Amino acid sequence: MSGSAIESTHFSCRDFDVWRESINVVFDVERRSQDGNRPFTASVEAFQLGDMVVTDAVLGAQRYVRSSARVRRDGMDHFVLNLYRTGGWRAETARGEFEGRAGQVSVLDLSCELISDEPDCHLVAMFLPRSLIEDRLPNLGGLHGSAPTGPYAMLLAEYLDMLARRLPFLHSGDETALAGAACQMLAACLAPSLANVEAARPGLELVLLRRAKRYIEGHLNSSALNIDAICNIVGVSRRTLFRLFEQEGGVLHYIQGCRLE
Template structure:
């Protein structure tokens, strides 16, 4: 990637906001320790898209979009290192090393990075995004398989934008994001991984899973071979609850139920008894 521009301290934070607004999208960026703020930004153009790499100390950012926004561009976030959370109207996406998140430019979000993080963004203009039919949709995490992780990690070492290999790598990453991280693993395996990553997410269901995986709801239902997505999600949540009940005896049953996406403690108890033949409290012994 090109030589990065560096930003240090309170004045650097202001310049960093301007650089992000020009290179990525305008957003409010706040650092709790402004005098200790350090960041860098580098950008390359490849395959009609811009790849932007940034390293930044802990910050919070907010982007608010008008409901009638017609911005059709899309951003693909790949986390090289660090940790954080991206919150949007449908839920929360976890930012961690190796995670990939698709962010339509017309969506509002809040994001926070709890530690120094190294991030790569692929900025896909609307005209280019149209050629990837399934790239549009909600903000969502992409569950990359082993091959997908290897391909995406190449962004960190992107050579000059004129390099054919660089353009091929960028196109491959965008295609992975559009298809939900297709890899050698089966669709059911990929769906199970998404379920495990979002057990406490109230959105978790057929529509959310289909969107995250880039497939139609009908295709996804077939992958569950008659079991049904809702049933599979509930069973996985109950299995996780059984483990937590015994591992954390001091945590209230209602708190575990809520943390795993059960809207009602009484409904959770009924499902738990049906699955394990005991109430949650009896299960703890």
């Protein structure tokens, strides 16, 4: 168990056969031919958020497989969102071949076939039942193997990264809100209607606030640090920026506090 009050488990090993047995509940895995003689390591921290599971993992290179026989046998009806902090993937599905790189989110449907070759990576993954998102996203069939693009996809990636970094320090009781926010962010990313974006506003604003704070903290000594520069970098209006920093006493107050500190 980690220091978090949210239910969590930790697993690590350097034996690929041990890892194969552990991950077998979801994927069949193989060593890629070019990586067969390299040392292997796996370290996974998993957090339970209601019906969701979020994992933060550092993994050696491998091939993940969900064959048609495997799909029929285990009947898993979940989606997986993968955010690659480092590494990437090259996947084969019935719809064709897909590639992705670090910083992107990929979407996998575990009720479908898959072969994915992945190098060493640092990966955040969110496993969620289809029932949590099928009402928000009616066209789920086309998501398998995809990597959403656009501004909302970038915000979704930042949210998953922020969630994984915060989970070890959050307390029990936050799980329902966190799971709901993640579903709302996913819906706003993949189907950016007015209703979906409005429902995802709390999660979106958390990400925008984090983006603004990181920019401020990285440019405290710059004479060019001002309201307009922050708005341009974060991609928001002055009004939205001021609202984001209301709990901080205002954006200028936050800047002054950082400089004094």
